[in-house]
Amino acid sequence: MIDPATRAVERGGLYDGTLAVPWLRLRKSRERDGAAISPMSAIVQFENVGLRYGLDSETLSDVSFSLAGGGFYFLTGASGAGKTSLLKLLYLAQRPSRGVIRLFGEDVVTLPRKRLPGFRRRIGVVFQDFRLVPHLSAYDNIALPLRVAGMEEDEVDAPVAEMLNWVGLGDRGDARPATLSGGEQQRVAIARAVIGRPEILVADEPTGNVDIDMARRLMTLFEALNRLGTTIVVATHDLPLMAQVSGAQMMKLDKGRLADPTGALRYPPRPPEQS
Amino acid sequence: MASRADRKAAAAARHRLLPGGRLAGPMPWIIAIMMFLTVLAAAAGLGLGAAVQSMSADLAGRASVQVVEADARVREQLAGRALQALRTAPGVRAADPVDPAILAEQLRPWLGEEAMSGDLPVPALIDVMLTPGDAAAKVENLRRLLAGLSSKLRIEPHAAFLMPLAGLLSALGWLAAGAVLLMTLATAAVVVLAARGAHDSHRGTIEVLHLMGSTDVQIARLFQRRIGLDVLLGGALGFAFAIFVILLIGVRLSATGSELLAAISLPWVDWLILAALPITGVLLATVTARWTVLRALGRSL
16 A cells, blocks of 8 residues: 555655645744744854864864755765764754854854753754654654643644654554654654754755655655745755755765855755756 | 643653653662661661650659668558658659569569568568659759658669660660661662663663753653652552561560560651651652752753
8 A cells, every 4th residue: 555645746746835734834824924934044154163072183174154044955975074963063962162053043052051952942853863762652753842842732633643644654653663664764753853843954864764766755845844934954965866956055064174165055956967 | 721631641641751661670679678678767766766755754753762671560660651751742743652562573583482471671662753854853852851761761763773774775766767867868879870770771762852852851850750650669568568567566565565665666656757758758769860860961962
């Protein structure tokens, strides 16, 4: 049996701009009305950021760039170039050794620890290894951000059910991660990352563990979210995949440094060549 | 406003965040053993304290007057005069002659049946109960009063011969209190170790929760609840078994028929104190777990 997501992709429907998830559309329209998101203003700013683990040499050096709200960005580079480290700084899992990072207009480097949760709730993360909580069902994993945010239980059910259906796992809500396939786990991880209606979605090698078909579907999904106003940052070294997203910009890391130190993002992906 | 069912569902969802069920680990069993020993030590301390208190009241307010006269007739006369003088003396609440038959009965194990014959010059005894306050001065006044009546009248405050025993009981009581204190510290240490262990083994889940915006307090609540429940379960088990043992010892003490051992008793206030131990244990464990986890979380970003 083909799951709804696959069927929709085959129809070319589910992950298009009309995104059939009222839950997600609701936030976007609300925030646009309330001007909480100002498209194209800098939502992320890195200034001369350096990151060093212990006494080792710097993993990231003099990284400076800014990301506009509502943009779609690829972060690329060879293995070990520092992509994951940069993303960790972005989703506040790590503080830099030096430099300034501004998120949503505030300097998060000097931010007191107790204020970090508020910022983290505005960022959705799809981890490379998914990091689903193994003893929780797919439903409970997806519901986590809402529960963490203190949402009442009667308000949790509808969006979680919606998200489960959206990622084509409507009938697998009770399944534990260990019983799900890699692709299914990934979809749960994505649903979990977006259910909190984050302003920034960060994905670390989201297509690393899935087949080409699933990778293409994921990108379509990210594009749909982006069209709803979410800033997307995807770390990948899959160039054909990047080429799939028109209008996306690319940052290239090379040995811990941005290949373009001006941060002007001069590496737009090329459209796929016609054969 | 959330309904009760919703609140229950929300609570159940929060509780699912940490895996593992009740009695899954050694923690409840360790706590049960510690609570058992703590309650026993506390009961011993409280019982001995009550015995010392009762003994001290007796010691402070009682004295014996001996009539040391070989001639039985003179002895009886002297005892009568002394009794009369004592009953009207200031500071004396009551003065009663000790029945010679009881005295003879108490001497029988040492003197045999001759103790009852009247041939042995056993001193007559008068039991004196003093009014409360400054027993030493009152005994001294009575000593002077009796000396004025006859040189064969002697007064002995009970404190003189029961004080070492009271001291021993008091020392044992303090020892029991020390044991309770040490057990409390050990319980706190066990909870710290358990909380650290739980924090380490759930590090992955904690990291995910943190990155989703969980606050330290939200995460600490999960652990304090889990550890609090373990301690409640273990504490209840240990407490129940300890109470059973205490009741058994009480029955045994009563069976001895000893006045001294009967003084080791637990009034209802002491039972309340014992009942408060598992509750205190749960509170201590909850606070300790929260503090430990918050400290551990404080070291991360």
